[in-house]
Structure formats: structure tokens, C-alpha cells
Amino acid sequence: MAEPLLQTRDLSMHFGGVKAVRNVNFTLAEGELRCLIGPNGAGKSTFFKMLTGQLQPSLGQVLFRGHDISKAHAHEIARLGIGIKTQVPSVFDGLSVRENIWLAASRIHNRHRVNAVVDEMLERIGLTSAANRLVGQLAHGQRQWVELGIVLSTDPDLILLDEPAAGMTHEEVNKTAELVREINRSKALIVVEHDMQFIRMIAKQVTVFNQGSVLVEDSVENILRNPLVRDVYLGKQAAA
Amino acid sequence: MNARTLNILGLGLVGIVGIAFLILTPRFAELDTVLELTVYMIMAVLSLSLALIWGYGGILCFGQSAFFGLGAYTYAIAMFNIGESTVPFLLAIALPAAFAALLGYFVFYGRISDVYLGVITLTVTLILFNSINSTAGPEFHIGAARLGGFNGIPGIPALNYPGNKAAAVDLEGMFYLSTAALLVTYFGLRLLLASRFGRIIVGIRENERRAELLGYDPRAYKLVTFTIGGALAGFAGCLFANWGNFVSPTIFGLAQSAQIIIWVIVGGRGTLIGPIIGCIGIQWLTTALGANQPSGSDWWTKLLANAPFIFGVILIAFVLLVPKGLVPTFGDFGQWLLRARTRRVAAASLEPKQAEEG
Ligand SMILES: Nc1ncnc2c1ncn2[C@@H]1O[C@H](COP(=O)(O)OP(=O)(O)OP(=O)(O)O)[C@@H](O)[C@H]1O
Ligand SMILES: [Mg+2]
Numbered sequence: 306m307a308e309p310l311l312q313t314r315d316l317s318m319h320f321g322g323v324k325a326v327r328n329v330n331f332t333l334a335e336g337e338l339r340c341l342i343g344p345n346g347a348g349k350s351t352f353f354k355m356l357t358g359q360l361q362p363s364l365g366q367v368l369f370r371g372h373d374i375s376k377a378h379a380h381e382i383a384r385l386g387i388g389i390k391t392q393v394p395s396v397f398d399g400l401s402v403r404e405n406i407w408l409a410a411s412r413i414h415n416r417h418r419v420n421a422v423v424d425e426m427l428e429r430i431g432l433t434s435a436a437n438r439l440v441g442q443l444a445h446g447q448r449q450w451v452e453l454g455i456v457l458s459t460d461p462d463l464i465l466l467d468e469p470a471a472g473m474t475h476e477e478v479n480k481t482a483e484l485v486r487e488i489n490r491s492k493a494l495i496v497v498e499h500d501m502q503f504i505r506m507i508a509k510q511v512t513v514f515n516q517g518s519v520l521v522e523d524s525v526e527n528i529l530r531n532p533l534v535r536d537v538y539l540g541k542q543a544a545a
Numbered sequence: 546m547n548a549r550t551l552n553i554l555g556l557g558l559v560g561i562v563g564i565a566f567l568i569l570t571p572r573f574a575e576l577d578t579v580l581e582l583t584v585y586m587i588m589a590v591l592s593l594s595l596a597l598i599w600g601y602g603g604i605l606c607f608g609q610s611a612f613f614g615l616g617a618y619t620y621a622i623a624m625f626n627i628g629e630s631t632v633p634f635l636l637a638i639a640l641p642a643a644f645a646a647l648l649g650y651f652v653f654y655g656r657i658s659d660v661y662l663g664v665i666t667l668t669v670t671l672i673l674f675n676s677i678n679s680t681a682g683p684e685f686h687i688g689a690a691r692l693g694g695f696n697g698i699p700g701i702p703a704l705n706y707p708g709n710k711a712a713a714v715d716l717e718g719m720f721y722l723s724t725a726a727l728l729v730t731y732f733g734l735r736l737l738l739a740s741r742f743g744r745i746i747v748g749i750r751e752n753e754r755r756a757e758l759l760g761y762d763p764r765a766y767k768l769v770t771f772t773i774g775g776a777l778a779g780f781a782g783c784l785f786a787n788w789g790n791f792v793s794p795t796i797f798g799l800a801q802s803a804q805i806i807i808w809v810i811v812g813g814r815g816t817l818i819g820p821i822i823g824c825i826g827i828q829w830l831t832t833a834l835g836a837n838q839p840s841g842s843d844w845w846t847k848l849l850a851n852a853p854f855i856f857g858v859i860l861i862a863f864v865l866l867v868p869k870g871l872v873p874t875f876g877d878f879g880q881w882l883l884r885a886r887t888r889r890v891a892a893a894s895l896e897p898k899q900a901e902e903g
Contacts, residue, residue: 354900357758359754359758372765378762378764379757379758380757380758380759380760380761380762383556383757383758383759384760384762388758389758391758395754395755395758396752396754397748397751397752397755398751398752399751400747400748400751404744404748407744408744408745408748408756408759409759411741411744411745412759412760412761437548455755455759459759459760468599
């Protein structure tokens with residue numbers, strides 16, 4: 306079997322007595338699109354933070370193309386090719402849309418190419434006409450798009466999206482699903498989302514987190530039929 | 546008018562006003578006025594050093610005077626030992642820069658939080674104040690330079706033209722040099738801030754975590770910014786030691802440190818021209834207050850002549866009423882006027898239509 310793009314071994318995060326993530330063994334192949342679901346507080350965002358160096362794991366390892374990145378700095382991991390859209394949009398609120406994209410694009414492009422790349426990305430996220438507006442003044446949905454644009458502009462091989470459709474209108478959700486599928490033609494993604502409609506539109510393989518551990522991992526059809534998954538979402542204690 | 550043309554117009558205006566000021570002042574002003582203006586220019590360079598690291602880099606340094614003082618003392622000490630000013634001048638920039646780099650390395654790479662950086666820099670400047678203050682005896686000397694303790698070091702030899710020890714810079718020359726230094730610093734920083742590096746440090750100020758997640762190492766960018774700030778403050782310190790041919794430990798004192806912060810708050814963070822205006826305005830006010838000794842003995846005339854009291858009031862008024870500082874607030878007001886005009890134009894163009902409908 307080919308080497309996986311991402312692999313975690315017994316990955317755990319403890320906050321004092323709270324075991325937010327425990328012993329997660331997770332594998333993602335090159336080019337794969339995986340959905341990660343689970344009830345509130347299941348540990349999804351904490352898992353993402355460990356993958357991106359925002360939190361140092363209490364135990365276990367993260368391997369990216371075979372390199373152990375569990376102790377690496379966030380900026381080093383970003384340079385290896387992991388990009389993240391965080392749950393609370395993390396953008397440069399005091400700067401213009403164009404400057405936001407420029408800051409991302411100029412990490413990998415030289416100054417002769419960067420402006421053309423920025424224009425292309427503005428077009429792609431549909432914000433060309435808002436290019437000179439301050440991001441802090443945009444609607445929530447548009448800020449989400451800016452963040453997507455930022456993440457895509459650094460051209461990562463693995464993209465983590467933490468609730469990308471939250472706070473979007475129905476139309477924007479459809480557009481996001483389309484974009485995710487388009488990105489997946491060349492990149493691997495892990496997408497955290499509560500919106501089952503959205504999951505159905507994009508997912509093939511789904512991993513379910515509950516109380517910090519992996520509950521099940523299966524195809525989207527099977528997950529939606531699985532009574533165990535239904536139970537944890539309804540707040541019942543999983544029998545297993 | 547778009548932002549870009551406004552920007553270029555602004556730069557042109559600063560350049561023209563600056564050069565006119567440089568050329569015309571010594572022709573029309575008395576020598577003591579020229580002397581006074583010289584120190585304003587020097588302090589404005591100092592204000593720019595904090596404008597860069599705090600206003601753009603987001604690094605709040607309560608002890609910028611540490612680097613200013615180090616620059617002044619380094620120049621003085623080196624000058625007494627060397628005699629020709631080229632090396633002392635360079636040392637007065639390099640030593641504070643190296644000190645800033647060392648301090649910044651421990652703070653930024655040690656992941657010490659921003660609040661502590663303020664405390665640490667303030668402590669460092671007070672330590673320098675106390676150390677130098679207690680070196681009054683003749684046993685405290687570095688080579689031929691006596692440190693002089695609280696008495697300071699008098700009679701510091703002036704800068705000379707590079708390589709020519711005999712050609713010392715006179716008072717008028719100091720004015721030209723200081724004003725040119727301010728202009729070069731201002732335009733140099735504008736260039737720096739328009740560069741990739743400058744844009745990235747602003748991004749880090751806006752959202753450090755995001756910058757990190759994009760692959761920028763904030764520690765390295767902050768360290769470089771802080772070091773440039775230290776170098777600039779040292780440069781200003783060197784000019785200051787030349788201006789009065791004198792330096793004393795008060796240069797490291799609390800009052801001096803606080804002043805720099807007040808200049809930047811009053812003028813406005815996130816601009817360069819703001820801190821220059823804040824710096825010159827407040828120094829002018831200090832001089833004016835000092836010259837107007839109270840004629841009456843009423844409590845309120847005394848209060849009005851009490852400079853620290855007035856500064857306290859100004860600072861509180863700004864923090865509460867004009868928190869962004871003068872220049873950004875003027876900018877907002879200008880934009881509001883422009884928008885109001887656009888609205889009026891738009892409304893006027895709508896009127897005939899409404900008339901037709903009615
Ligand atoms: N910095 C922290 N300190 C202490 N506890 C934390 C911290 N971050 C997260 N937690 C706890 O860890 C658990 C998992 O949180 P996490 O944010 O990862 O959940 P999530 O699956 O992303 O939930 P949601 O769907 O609501 O976003 C929660 O119980 C949370 O309270
Ligand atoms: Mg979450």
C-alpha cells in the first residue's frame with residue numbers, strides 16, 4: 306500500500322482532567338476527501354489544532370508523509386503543506402480582502418507573479434468587486450469565503466475545513482460544496498461539518514468522533530443508516 | 546480620488562514641506578529657534594522608532610528610551626576614545642540594535658506574552674538608569690571616557706564629516722543633519738512598510754495566529770522589526786548626544802519613556818506622520834508652558850503651568866476621546882466627508898427622476 310498522506314498514532318489531548326481527544330488512530334490517503342462528524346465537544350476542533358501545530362499533543366504522534374510533525378511549530382507545518390480554515394474565521398479583519406489574499410499568496414509566489422494570482426483567487430471566491438473592502442466589515446458568509454481564499458492561496462496539499470458552511474445561506478452552502486468537490490480534484494481534504502445536507506453533497510468516507518474517540522468510520526450511506534451514530538447525535542450514550 | 550493617488554499626494558506633500566522646512570528655516574529663524582527645532586527633529590526620529598514597532602509591528606515597548614540612551618552613551622564613550630566620529634556614529638546604531646536583537650530574541654523566542662514585553666523593556670531602561678546613575682566616581686570609566694554618574698557626560702565632541710576630524714558639524718549643520726535624518730527615516734520606513742516584509746508585519750499585528758497558519762514565523766518578523774526599532778532609537782540617541790554635547794541618565798528615565806508613548810498615542814498608531822506631529826506638538830507645548838511662568842498666584846494659573854499635569858490631561862483626553870490618535874481620526878473624518886459628498890451627488894442625480902414620477 307502507498308504511504309498515507311496523514312496518519313495519527315494514539316493521538317491524545319488532555320486539558321487537565323478533560324480528555325478532549327483520546328487515542329485517535331486516523332489515516333488519510335493522498336487525494337482523499339474525508340468528512341469528520343460528531344456531536345458538540347467531541348474533539349473535532351482539538352484534533353485539527355493538533356494536526357496544525359496549534360496544540361502540542363499530550364500523547365501520540367502525527368505523521369505527514371511519514372514525517373513526525375507532532376512537535377513542529379504551526380508555521381513549519383503550514384510550510385509542509387497543511388492549510389486550515391478554523392471554526393471561528395481567522396482572517397485579517399483590519400485589512401482589505403485583497404491584502405488578505407495577497408498575504409497568503411505571497412508566501413509561495415514571488416512579487417512578479419503574486420498580483421496575478423491574487424486577482425485569479427478574488428475571481429474564484431467571487432469577491433473581486435469587494436476587493437478593497439475591509440474584511441471586518443463583510444458579512445459572516447463572505448468572511449468565510451475570504452478565509453477559504455486565504456487557505457487556497459498557499460496551495461496546501463492537505464486542507465482542513467472546520468465547519469465551512471456554518472452561517473451560510475442555502476445558496477452559499479451549495480456553492481461551498483461545489484468548491485470542495487473542485488478542490489478535491491487535486492487536493493486531499495478533511496471537512497468537519499454538522500450540516501448533514503452538506504455532508505451528503507460532498508462525502509464518500511466519514512469518520513465519526515464521540516467523546517474524543519473514533520466511534521465508527523464508514524461510507525456515507527452506511528453512516529447515515531448507523532443507529533449508533535444517530536444515538537450519539539441525539540445525545541444518548543453510545544452502547545458500545 | 547482613490548487610495549493610491551491620495552497616498553502619492555501625501556508622500557509628495559510631506560517631501561515638499563520637509564525640504565522647504567530644511568532649506569528655509571535657517572534663513573529666516575533665529576539661531577535659538579533653529580536649535581530648538583533641531584531637537585524636535587531628533588525626537589521625531591525617536592518617535593518613528595516606536596511608531597514602527599508598536600504602530601505597525603504591534604509590539605508595545607515601554608522602554609524605547611533604553612535604546613535611545615544606549616545610542617547616546619555609546620556615541621559619547623566611543624567619541625572620547627576614538628576622536629573621529631565615523632566609528633562612534635556606527636557603533637551608536639549597531640550597539641542598541643544588537644541589544645534589541647538580544648532582548649527580542651529572549652522575549653519572542655521564549656514565547657513571553659506581549660504584556661510582559663512591556664514590563665521587561667521598562668525594567669531594562671530603569672536598570673540602565675540606576676546603573677549609570679551610580680557611576681559618579683572617577684573609578685567608573687571606559688577607556689578615556691568617564692561615565693560621570695548622575696552628572697552625566699559633558700563636552701561630547703561633535704560629529705565630523707566622515708574621515709575628516711577637523712571638519713566638525715556646527716549648530717546649523719546639526720539642524721540640516723537632523724532634519725535630513727528625519728526625512729530619510731520617514732521615507733525609508735515608508736519604503737519598508739510598502740515592501741513584502743512591511744506588509745507581513747502588519748498582517749502579524751492583525752492576526753498572529755493566521756499569519757502562523759499561513760507559514761510565516763511571527764517570532765522572526767517581530768525580532769527583525771524590534772531590532773530596526775532599536776537601531777533607529779540609537780541613531781536618534783547619537784544625534785541627541787551631539788545636539789547638546791551632553792548626555793545624562795535622565796535619558797533612561799521614566800519621564801522620557803512615557804513621553805515617547807504619549808507622542809505615538811496622540812499622533813496615532815498605524816501612521817508615521819502622526820507620531821511625528823504628536824512629538825513636535827507636545828514638545829512645542831512643553832516649551833511654551835515652560836516659557837509662560839505663572840504671573841498670578843491663583844491655584845489655577847499654577848496648575849496651567851504645570852507641565853506633567855497638562856500632559857496627564859492631554860493623555861487621558863486622547864485615550865478617552867480620540868483613541869485612534871490625531872491623524873487616523875482626521876483620516877476617518879475626511880473619508881466621512883467624501884462619502885457625504887458622494888451621497889449628496891447621488892441624491893441630486895435622483896431628484897429629476899423623482900420629479901418625473903411625481
Ligand atoms: N483550551 C481548552 N482548555 C480546556 N478544555 C478545552 C480546550 N479546548 C477544548 N476543550 C474541551 O475539549 C472538548 C472538545 O472540544 P472541541 O472544540 O474539540 O469540540 P468540537 O468537536 O470541535 O465541538 P463543536 O462541534 O462544538 O465545535 C470540549 O469538552 C471542550 O470543552
Ligand atoms: Mg469545533
